[in-house]
Amino acid sequence: MLNLIRQGWRPLAVLILLFIIWELSVVVFDVPKWFLPAPSDIFTVGINEWTEYNQHVFATIELIIIGFIVGSLSGILVATLLHLIPVLRQSMYPLIILSQNIPIIVLAPLLVGWFGFGMLPKLIVITLVCFFPIAISLLGGLQQTDRDLRHYMLMAGATKRQMFWKLEWPSALPSLFSGLKISATYSVMGAVISEWLGANKGLGVYMTLASSSFRADRVFVAIFIIVFISLLFFMLIVWLEKRVIRWQASEKRNTNGSS
Amino acid sequence: MAHLDVKNISQSFGEQEVLEEINFSIDQGEFVSILGPSGSGKSTLFRIIGGIETPTSGDIVLNNESIKNQPGSVSYTPQSPSLFPWRSVLDNVLLGQEIQGKRDRDTALQMIDRAGLSDYADAYPYELSGGMKQRVSFIRSVLSPQPLILLDEPFSALDEFTRTDMQQWLLSMWEEHKRSIVFVTHNIEEALFLSDRIIILSNSPANIQREMSVSFERPRNEDLLLSHDFLEFKKEIYKEMRASHLPS
Incomplete structure (x- = not known):
């Protein structure tokens, strides 16, 4: 915690400074509220209208959590299969890269057309966004095991199964977590985008409504909440990583402490 | 009856012959060092004994059973x-x-x-x-x-004193557990200090240049390293190896 304060005060100070400049500019140049609201206005709206929009926040959080779980599980599954079956890897890997070149914003309306306005098309959007960073980094981790350790396992007579569970999987965990961290933030974006397309609840809906009625203050409230959720989600994964990968987290802490 | 039998092992990769007709055996509880210059195919020999590489010809027998292509039959210290x-x-x-x-x-x-x-x-x-x-x-x-332990230059990355300590520790462990050990090294002193027997490999393609028994009394300690007999023995091996190692 102390460490967090020691390292975190600089960006926090910059952020506060930015808010002060923003607030002053709005007052000095007399900017209309619908054009750019002052941070203090946004804050007031955020507090006062909480009871009106909180259902949107919870709906989005629910969607993010389900989407992230489905997305990461499919990413882990795809990476593992591609790793264990070389033929699959050679034939599918380029296609997976290609899948990321399809703009989600174009694909999403099509998905709604095919699967309706329910949960399914939204989950597909989040999964598509989430699974890629996880699959790619986990696959990289699984493929790059230490040669000496692999040699030891072979000499010791390890089966393919033992090779996977005792060597490849644990050594790929750091890579998996770097994928999870990227996907955690992506999944928030994915959820909001999927709600733009058609939903009756959620921050995406709230944002569209606010923006079409020129309520810039509400748009900013939504933006700040989204940023906050992303940050929270990211920190959750970092916390999980520290719990799971103790052999490296402590190593990092040691080197930080000595430098 | 020998414990481990390495029978006529040859290995070549394409045109290049790496091992040529390697023959030796190890008795139960014996400590044998394989001494050879870097790049003499020691690692290849280990991979073959370890069962993860197939030799062009020959067989590896442990306790009367072939362990060729049988990973996990020996224990390994990389x-x-x-x-x-x-x-x-x-x-x-x-x-x-x-x-x-x-x-x-x-x-x-x-x-x-x-x-x-x-x-x-x-x-x-x-x-x-x-x-x-x-x-x-x-x-x-x-x-x-597994009944046999292969050690592949385990102390090569350690400093002189740590290495001597480790060698003594290894000897005490071995005397206590009486497992057969095959120890690969390029360090003459280390081979002499530790083993009952030394097998000297020649350079590419590797074959067995000479086998020598080392009869220093056990338990051995650090003083042996500087004794007259020890240094004489070291000199002999050095000359033997130098003769086959032509400057490139």
Whole structure:
């Protein structure tokens, strides 16, 4: 915690400074509220209208959590299969890269057309966004095991199964977590985008409504909440990583402490 | 009857012949060093004995059974300690047993204790010094159920004094457990200090240039390293190896 304060005060100070400049500019140049609201206005709206929009926040959080779980599980599954079956890897890997070149914003309306306005098309959007960073980094981790350790396992007579569970999987965990961290933030974006397309609840809906009625203050409230959720989600994964990968987290802490 | 029999092993990769008609045997409880210059095919020989590489011709027999292409038939201590970073010292030394089937936690703890690492049983490898890591790696081999241990230049990365300490520690462990050991090294002194017998490999393609018995009394200690007989013996081996190692 102390460490967090020691390292975190600089960006926090910059952020506060930015808010002060923003607030002053709005007052000095007399900017209309619908054009750019002052941070203090946004804050007031955020507090006062909480009871009106909180259902949107919870709906989005629910969607993010389900989407992230489905997305990461499919990413882990795809990476593992591609790793264990070389033929699959050679034939599918380029296609997976290609899948990321399809703009989600174009694909999403099509998905709604095919699967309706329910949960399914939204989950597909989040999964598509989430699974890629996880699959790619986990696959990289699984493929790059230490040669000496692999040699030891072979000499010791390890089966393919033992090779996977005792060597490849644990050594790929750091890579998996770097994928999870990227996907955690992506999944928030994915959820909001999927709600733009058609939903009756959620921050995406709230944002569209606010923006079409020129309520810039509400748009900013939504933006700040989204940023906050992303940050929270990211920190959750970092916390999980520290719990799971103790052999490296402590190593990092040691080197930080000595430098 | 010999314990391990290496019979007429040859290996070539395409045109290049790496091993040529290697023949030797190891008795039960014997400590044998294979001495050869770098690049003399020692690692290839180890991979063949370990069962993860197929020789062009020849056979490897352990206790009257062929172990050619049978990984896991011998226990192995690699050149780098090769400890698994996510496993504690205790879980690392148990890995060899785990792969073969059953874990014997109590014996493992005893051996960790005997190696002076009892405070480190739950530590992760990054917390250990180089010498400690090598000890853990060797305990892992001793705890593995296979009757023969292969050591692949395990002390080559250590400084002089740590190395001497480790050699003495290794000897005491071996005298206690009486497992057969095949020790590969390019260090003449190390081979002389440790072994009952030395097998000298010539350079590419490797074949057996000479076999020598080392009859220094056991238990051996550091003083031996500077004794007259020891240095004479070292000189002899040095000349033997130098003759075949033509300047390139």
